[in-house]
Amino acid sequence: MGAYPRLDPKLKSLRWPLWLTRMGMIAETSLRAFWPLASVVMLALASLMLGLHDMLSVELVWSGAVVALLGAVIALVRGVRKLQWPSRAQAMARLDETLPGRPINALMDAQAIGGDDAASTQLWQAHQRRMAERAAKARAPQPNLRIAAADPYALRYVAMLALVVALLFGSIWRVGTVRDLGPGAASAMSGPTWEGWLQPPRYTGLPTLYLNDVNNANLELPQGSTVTLRFYGQAGSLTLAETVSGRTGELPSAADAQQEFTVNQAGDLAIEGVGGQSWQVEVIGDSPPQISVAGEPEIEPDGTMSLPFAAMDDYGVAGGEVRIALDMLAVDRRHGLAAAPDPRDEIVLDLPLPLSGDRRDFVEHLIDDFSQHPWANLPVTYTFEAHDAAEQKGETAGFGAPLLARRFFDPLAAAVVEQRRDLLWSRSNAGRIAQIMRTLTHKPEGQFRSPSAYLRMRMILRRLESYTAAGLTPEYQNEIAAALWDLALMLEDGDVGDALERLRRAQERLSQAMRDGASDQEIAELMQELREATEDYMRQLQRQAEANGEVMEQGQMPENMMQLSQDDLQAMMDRIQELMEQGRMAEAEQALRELQELMENMRVTESQQGQGGSEGQQAMEGLAETLKEQQGLSDQAFRDLQEQFNPGAGKGESEQNQGRNGGLGRGQNHEGGQGGDSQQGQQQGGSQEGQDGSSQSGQGQAGAQSPGDSLAERQQALREELQRQKNGLPLGSGEEGDATRQSLEDAGRAMEGAQEALEQGDFAEAIDQQAEAMERLREGMRALGEALAEQQQPGQAGSQSGRSTASQGSRMDPLGRDQPEGRNGTGDDGSRIGEGSAYRRAWDLLEEIRRRADEQERSEQERGYLQRLLDRF
Structure with missing residues (x-):
């Protein structure tokens, strides 16, 4: 087949695809031929634009110029020799290869035979039309510009990178200085x-x-x-x-x-x-930074203070500091603050800056915990200072506000914190503080919830008095302050494990916070604490009920007892929170007292399946009895410890304390006899029975041995009983069973430590060991309850609850107290109080009466009647 014509009319529609294909082929062959020349030129330009010729000697510059020129000539000659200019026929063949059936080649063909046959001619024409349709869809192929095989070290990219760097950081005008390297350079330089x-x-x-x-x-x-x-x-x-x-x-x-x-x-x-x-x-100009306080300080629930501030600078704030100084003019100089304060430096803190973002204009917060600082909750002045990178400074005028810190709502804890503040205020207050602490510990009944808190205060008191006598140094001052802080935390947060005690503590703290006008955040935190303590107490009641064969199922309570579900308790706490949010603190406190009485008088029905119940229940009851006896021993050790400091102080105990022999102190002395005016039932020998039902014999001969020896023997007997109970536990090899055994082993070791301390007369150590033993016993009982629950087969709980009944001889009011005859705790409609919606209707009715009694537009007669209803119910 001969050469293609210059431009056949059949290929007119392929003019642009053919032209683009040819340009692509030209680009391919040019790139393969001249990439070395382009690389040399780019390197030379980059060197000139970066001014390398100004940094090197003239000899080196000329040598480099000669090398670059020779390289360019060689690359040019090589490129010209390798350059192959593509023809139109080659472009047409390249384009035809991209189409199926090579339609361009078919269009250029002529019919070789059968030209005189009409049928053959028509067939050939149809074939040509089909090929023309295919050729009309032709698109120019992309050129192949990959030359990695020719440039395996990517030298072209190195040259291109140098040129880009020169364009960014060099100057195109420096290329003109190359004329200084030409003839007459000496005079030009x-x-x-x-x-x-x-x-x-x-x-x-x-x-x-x-x-x-x-x-x-x-x-x-x-x-x-x-x-x-x-x-x-x-x-x-x-x-x-x-x-x-x-x-x-x-x-x-x-x-x-x-x-x-x-x-x-x-x-x-x-x-x-x-x-x-x-x-x-x-x-x-560079203006100095500006800084200002952006709001009032706020206290967070965890005791940290947050104070917002705003700062700005034209180029950004580089740093700064906050100085906090005591505002002596605003301090209420009374009580422990009346003395001249010890010298104390200002508080200097680094200015908190944004970790990321623009520092030219921002708002940040100074957040820190000043709860243990001597100036906590005292009036201070805040001075903010900021500086920029040019060391220009800007500061605010002194901003007066309290140094907000953690508040203590337990009265005794608040008193301890106040004495700590007075001690840090001036060491001259040490004598006054010791006198106040001695007053607080004179009659600890009703003041301290745990013996350990009382013992810790007595220890701090003795150290303070000894340090004061020897001269209170700053080191001793800080040591006593740290001990007082730990004591305040113990009194405020508590270290007891009993759920009911935590519930009472949460209720008392919330009530005190409402009376003290605490912030919304503090009240919300205390309310959440109350909810958690209530849930914990309900879980403990449920666990105890399951262990003792008792139930708390709705509908299984006796007819003359009030029943509260978890939803009812939640509704009451929601109502308390709603009253506090409305500012009705008196009503909220009254509702809180009602909730406290309901929780403390909550009871569960007793099982009638037999005296002993199942083997697991008997084990749980035995551990509960051991825990009660251990509590009695701990109380007796505490009473004996008190007599060491104040002999004869506990002859007659309050209703909340026990005598030495285990009986509650309802007028009883420490030897179990009746004190006060009642002398009935007094025994000199024989056996005496305490509140817990345990008999103690031979107390009349107690004078033959010290109280510590008697308590040590009882502690040893109790430890041996716990070992016997641990060996007889009906447990398998599960995780909860292992946890139960481990907790009881820890309790036994603590009892052994308490026994040794009692034998040595160290009551303080014995009380600590006994507290540890009780805590481990509680953990063991919890783990035992969970283990028994896992072993319990489906359907057992229902059968037990179905057999649960109440003691028919007792009648109680909604608060669990004895009820006179004729009042059976039912409403007029026959529904029991607390069952279904009756309790909610009663609560809503009480709230409606309170609302109407507060409306001033009602008549005096109607409001008086409503108030009498409130006073009565």
Whole structure:
């Protein structure tokens, strides 16, 4: 087949695809032929734009120029030899290869045979039309510009990277200085020329300017910018004239080859001489930072204080500090604060700055915990100071506000914290503080919830008195303050494990907070604590009921008892919170007292399946009895410890304490006999029975041995009983069973430690060990209950609850108290109080009566009637 025609009419529709295909082929062959030449040219341009020829000697520059020129010539010759210009036929063949059936080639063919046959001619024409349709869909193929095989070391990319760096950081004008390397270079090098750079202060974040590229006659520069100039050529041919530095005194020569100064004021900057230039400079001032307090300090529930502040600066705040000083004029100088305070430095804190983002204008919070500082909750002044990178400072005027810190709502804890503050205020208050602490510990009944808190205060008191007698140094002062802080935390948060005790503590703290006018956040935190303590107490009741064969199922309570579900308790606490949010603190406190009475008088029905119940229930009852006896021993040890400090102080105990022999102190003395006016039932020998039902014999001969020896023997017997109970536990090898055994082993070791302490007469150590034993016993009982629950088969709980009944002989009111005959705790509609919606209706009715009694527009007679209803119910 011959050559293709120049442009066949059949290929007119393929003009553009053919042209694009040919251009792509030209690009392919040009790139493969001339990429070495392009790389050499890019490297040479990058070197000139970066000014490498100004940094090297003339010899090295000329050598490099010769090498670059030879490389360029060689690359050019190589490229010309490898260059193959594509023809139209080659482009047509490339395009035809991309189409199925090679339609372009088919269009250029002619019918070889059968031209005189009409049928053959028609078939050929149909074939041509089909090929023309295919050719009309032709698209130019993409050129193959990959030359990795020809350039395995990617030298072309190295040259391209150098050129990009030169474009970013160099100057195209430096290429013109290459003329100095030509003929007459010696005279040209001595000719006057200059270079200059403008470098703003680093903290501004602005880039450095190449002064030769600045054509604007007016310049705006940040204050403190550095100007660097270099003069080349004959000395004195170029000189500097400027009024922007404000320099005085002995100045460098204006014709020096190296000039460097700082822009401090507006003025003129000029380079005088051949090729010189001048500018009018305006200075952008750097304002000092501004800072201010943005709100009042707030206290967080965890005791940390948050104080917002706002700061701004034109280039960003670099740092600062906060100084907190005591405001002596605002301090209430009474009680322990009446004495002259000990010298104390200001509180200095670093200014908190944003970790990320813009520091030119921001709002942040000073957050810190000052609860243990001597100035906690006292009036202070806050002074904020900020500085920028130029060391310019801005500060606020003293902002007066309290140094908010954690508040204590337990009265005794609050008293301890106040004495700690007075001690840190002045060491001269030590005697007064010791007297107050001795007063607090004189009659601990009703003051301390746990013996350990009382013992700790007595220990702190003895140390304080001994330190005061020897001279209270700052080290001893801080030691006593730390001990008082730990004691206050113990009194406020408590270290008891009993759920009911935690519930009472949460209720008392919330009630005290409402009376003290605590913040909304503090009340919300205490309310959440009350909810958690209530849930914990309900779980403990449920666990105890399951262990003792008792139930708390709705509908299984006796007819004459009130029943409260978890939803009812939740509704009551929601109502208390709603009243507090409305500011009705008196009503909220009354509702809280009602909730406390209901919780403390809550009872569960007793099982009637037999005296012993199941084996697991008997084990649980035995551990509960052991725990009760251990509590009695601990109380008796506490009473004996009190007599060491105050002999005879416990002859008659309050209703909340026990005698030495285990009986509750309802007028009883420590030997189990009746005190006061009642002498009935007094025994000199024989057996005496305590409140817990345990008999103690031979107390009449107690004088033959010390109380510690008697308690040690009873502690040993109790430890042996616990070992027997542990060996007979009906447990398998599960995780809860192992936890039960481990807890009881720990309790046994603690009992052994208590026994040794009692034998040595160390009641304080014995009480600590007994407290540890009781805590481990509680953990063991909890684990035992969970283990028994896992072993319990489905359906057992229902059968047990179905057999649960109440003692028919007792009648109780809704609060669990004895009820007179004729009142059976039922409503007029026959429904039991607390069952279904009856309790909610009664509560809603009470709230409606309170609301109407508060409405001033009602008549005095109606309001009086409503008030009498409230007083009655």
